[in-house]
Amino acid sequence: MASSHEDAHFSDPTKSLLPNSSSSSPGPRTALIHTKSLILISSIVISSTSFVAAVAFAFLLLSSPTVLHLARPLSKLPRPTVILMSFDGFRFGYHLKAPTPNIRRLISNGTSAEDGLIPVFPSITFPNQYSIATGLFPPHHGIINNYFSDPVSGDRFFTTNNDPKWWLGEPLWQTVARHGLHAAAIFWAGCEVKKGSWTCPPKFCPKYNCFTFEERVDAALGFFDLPAENVPVLVMLYFQDPDSQGHVFGPDHPEITKAVARMDAVLGRLIAGLEQRNIFEDVTIILLGDHGMAGTCDEKYIFLEELFPWIHIGSDWVFSADTLLTIQPPPEISSQEALAKMRQGLSSGKVRNGDKLRVFLKEDLPESFHYAASERIPSIVGIVEEGYMVKYKREKQRYGCGGGHGYDHSLMSMRSFFVAHGPRLPQGKQIPSFQNVEVYNLVTAILKLDGAPNNGSSVFPSSILLQENP
Numbered sequence: 001m002a003s004s005h006e007d008a009h010f011s012d013p014t015k016s017l018l019p020n021s022s023s024s025s026p027g028p029r030t031a032l033i034h035t036k037s038l039i040l041i042s043s044i045v046i047s048s049t050s051f052v053a054a055v056a057f058a059f060l061l062l063s064s065p066t067v068l069h070l071a072r073p074l075s076k077l078p079r080p081t082v083i084l085m086s087f088d089g090f091r092f093g094y095h096l097k098a099p100t101p102n103i104r105r106l107i108s109n110g111t112s113a114e115d116g117l118i119p120v121f122p123s124i125t126f127p128n129q130y131s132i133a134t135g136l137f138p139p140h141h142g143i144i145n146n147y148f149s150d151p152v153s154g155d156r157f158f159t160t161n162n163d164p165k166w167w168l169g170e171p172l173w174q175t176v177a178r179h180g181l182h183a184a185a186i187f188w189a190g191c192e193v194k195k196g197s198w199t200c201p202p203k204f205c206p207k208y209n210c211f212t213f214e215e216r217v218d219a220a221l222g223f224f225d226l227p228a229e230n231v232p233v234l235v236m237l238y239f240q241d242p243d244s245q246g247h248v249f250g251p252d253h254p255e256i257t258k259a260v261a262r263m264d265a266v267l268g269r270l271i272a273g274l275e276q277r278n279i280f281e282d283v284t285i286i287l288l289g290d291h292g293m294a295g296t297c298d299e300k301y302i303f304l305e306e307l308f309p310w311i312h313i314g315s316d317w318v319f320s321a322d323t324l325l326t327i328q329p330p331p332e333i334s335s336q337e338a339l340a341k342m343r344q345g346l347s348s349g350k351v352r353n354g355d356k357l358r359v360f361l362k363e364d365l366p367e368s369f370h371y372a373a374s375e376r377i378p379s380i381v382g383i384v385e386e387g388y389m390v391k392y393k394r395e396k397q398r399y400g401c402g403g404g405h406g407y408d409h410s411l412m413s414m415r416s417f418f419v420a421h422g423p424r425l426p427q428g429k430q431i432p433s434f435q436n437v438e439v440y441n442l443v444t445a446i447l448k449l450d451g452a453p454n455n456g457s458s459v460f461p462s463s464i465l466l467q468e469n470p
């Protein structure tokens with residue numbers, strides 16, 4: 001009976017994305033079997049010996065696993081320490097595309113989000129990297145896109161702009177510095193911006209350059225060789241793959257398989273270095289990505305010029321296109337009117353793929369998008385159907401196939417992954433998916449720091465972290 005139950009479990013299509021639990025560590029499925037065999041053992045025991053003894057025996061077996069529900073004490077490091085690693089564009093499920101022994105090791109001995117990590121809208125790198133760092137939705141942290149303008153000053157933001165006026169909120173490295181502790185950040189969006197107590201010290205905050213991934217990991221490991229009082233309690237590491245390959249080749253190309261294997265090896269290098277220093281079990285590794293990736297292809301395009309019979313959209317009204325359309329009509333044209341005309345055109349049947357683009361006034365977007373409360377967000381936002389792209393004009397060249405992100409953050413294709421491994425994380429546990437604004441409070445809880453106000457839930461950390469030994 002137990003085995004037929006297991007077969008049913010295996011054939012459940014929603015479970016097929018789960019990591020296999022063939023390793024000896026106690027994964028959720030092993031735990032299930034374990035409980036069932038306990039009941040079986042208990043009932044055999046009940047029929048063959050006295051009831052009291054059976055109860056005592058069952059109690060002994062059932063109660064021993066509770067030992068696992070307490071956090072491991074630190075053995076070498078003086079303080080809780082977190083390494084937060086982000087793999088750009090690591091779509092949920094990519095770890096099943098290649099042998100990924102290191103990611104699987106963290107999953108099987110740590111806690112992971114069962115159906116991936118949900119990005120914030122728009123599912124674009126800078127807004128998401130900075131939401132992970134601050135726990136804030138983009139209107140509140142200010143980085144509402146990779147490129148945008150300030151409607152008041154007319155100034156333009158671009159990703160290498162480190163003027164603190166753009167970067168609102170308190171990112172994790174600043175929270176750590178505010179407590180007089182050291183943080184290190186290698187190429188994380190916003191980390192070179194000097195804010196509050198955070199000065200981006202050169203040895204912990206190198207200027208963006210083309211360091212190899214291995215060099216980044218080695219730099220992080222080197223921090224742990226410093227005198228104890230200088231060791232950072234937080235190390236944030238950013239890697240631009242497999243996003244780079246995803247854009248060029250799409251999410252289902254052998255180049256992705258290769259990139260995923262490479263990223264797993266990068267993680268392996270980090271783990272090996274921590275083990276060599278005898279601190280792997282002390283450090284909390286949080287591995288995640290900023291967003292997923294959807295395949296895009298020629299002919300799945302919407303051209304704004306085809307709307308010109310209804311409304312002549314100026315090219316300078318368009319702040320972003322492709323997977324996220326944002327439009328700010330000039331002051332003499334009302335946004336309502338522009339929107340109404342765009343909708344007429346899109347629903348006329350005369351605009352190619354017109355039904356794949358839904359346009360809204362930003363304040364009328366569904367609330368879960370959290371994409372209105374900033375004047376940096378243009379007044380009209382277009383939600384593009386997964387896999388489609390908006391272009392201003394049809395160019396002569398064909399567009400070929402590739403990948404994109406920026407779509408509705410609730411799409412499965414836009415999800416990334418989340419794995420956490422450390423002294424306070426349950427082993428082999430899967431938790432329901434959650435949005436990346438929760439990560440800030442999780443990190444401050446592990447580090448035992450007072451976080452800044454943010455959009456994560458205050459009870460999230462206690463819902464997943466193990467209690468510490470009193």
Ligand SMILES: *[C@@H]1O[C@H](CO)[C@@H](O)[C@H](O)[C@H]1NC(C)=O
Binds near residue numbers: 281
């Ligand atoms: C899993 O965690 C346990 C307890 O810390 C440890 O003894 C074991 O070696 C770990 N297994 C792996 C594969 O890391």
Ligand SMILES: *[C@@H]1O[C@H](CO)[C@@H](O)[C@H](O)[C@H]1NC(C)=O
Binds near residue numbers: 136137370453454455
């Ligand atoms: C997000 O957090 C900011 C800063 O604490 C707050 O002003 C805003 O109201 C929050 N928004 C939501 C939707 O929770």
